[in-house]
Amino acid sequence: MGHDLDDYCAANQPRFVDELIELLRIPSISAHPDHAPDVRRNAEHLAAAAREAGFSTVEVVETEGHPAVYAERMVDPALPTVLVYGHHDVQPADPLDEWVSPPFEPEVRDGKLFARGAVDDKGQVYMHLKAVEAHLRTRGELPVNLRLLVEGEEEVGSSHFEQLVADLGDRLAADFAVVSDTGIFARGVPSLTVGLRGLAGVEVEVRGPSLDLHSGVFGGAVQNPIEALARMLASLKDPATGRVTVPGFYDDVVEPTAAEREGYRSLPFDEAAFRATAGGIPATVGEEGWSVLEARWVRPTLEINGIWGGYQGPGGKTIVPAHAGAKITCRLVPNQKPEVIANLVAGALRAATPPGVTTEVTARGGGSPVITPADHPAVRAASRAMGAVFGVEPVIIREGGSIPPVEVFQRVLGMQSVLVGVGLPDDQIHAPNEKFDLDHYAMGIRILARLWDEVAKEPA
Known part of the structure; x- marks a missing residue:
């Protein structure tokens, strides 16, 4: 089963690459207002490709920002319904001088397609279009x-x-969602992502005197806001254990099962390679008793993202500064709630404020963590499809980052998601020389084509 799809995909793969290259030529940079026409042109190009693939209803949907593309092929109400999510906008390409070939002039080198958006996420969205095409051209209809x-x-x-x-309302009704905006654990180690961490944020401003003061005249008698802030921030984490010290921070954390932890330990994790990927750091750190993978996937964090205050210019300026500030974010795991954690951290900062300064703290809730049970029908189906193409059963993992739409699907639509991506850790997403290995592009199309057969096999 599925060999007819594989044969079609293999015969048409050169065209699949050529078509993706045309899409990648469009600089759909959503962050830059000058590229708004390109984002729209990109949506129209993708909509035309969806029609050509065989979606029976396709439209460009307006938003208050950049347009989206909606398409559907509804075969039979009795069949399972799946919602596929992706994005067609891309990151800015700066710094341009670090690209070997221009970011919007796609180039194939050594079996890899280099361009901005190659894998994040145009290439992986295009896999879905070609998988639909394969079904319709070989069998005449989809099984879902x-x-x-x-x-x-x-x-x-x-x-x-x-x-x-x-x-869009009921037009998004489905049994579950499939998201192809991620990668696998490593080359030769296919994986399915079933969990994403959530996010909460806090901004703190510490104020002392109403203006900068002469450090010789006032120093030693006036609380220094930078020193106060440094002590406050340092109080949020135990340097000996790596644990966050905010009261109540871990109260709602659902610990991973013993089987999950054993699965993570079995993965071929290369710490030296990870340190190199992380910018050549001399050592990893983390919460005591948890591995690097667990620290990234299943444990909550508290990170200081930015800090400011005092004189920043050349030379010296002997002052007691009037104020200082910092930005903090926390990555969350099930069942932590963004608003609760943001308020707990804000409360800890207020409580740690020393005499002589005042603190203004703004708590910002973000996205909730999401997790799909490993025995969910979507995960079972995706595991079979990926295993058939890779020749080895995929491992079940989580990711440390957040994909806000996945959280929206769960919170607003009550819909679980399975993340079926085939990118690699060295794909340079968001960086110069982003690439998509063409063998993975080909395998991704075959996996998604097989996935719909596997979904149809699952009991209702």
């Missing part, structure tokens, strides 16, 4: 109902996505 939603603002925070979901 498919809905497709490709947004144009993922790289700028999906700020209008929730309204888009509300506007």
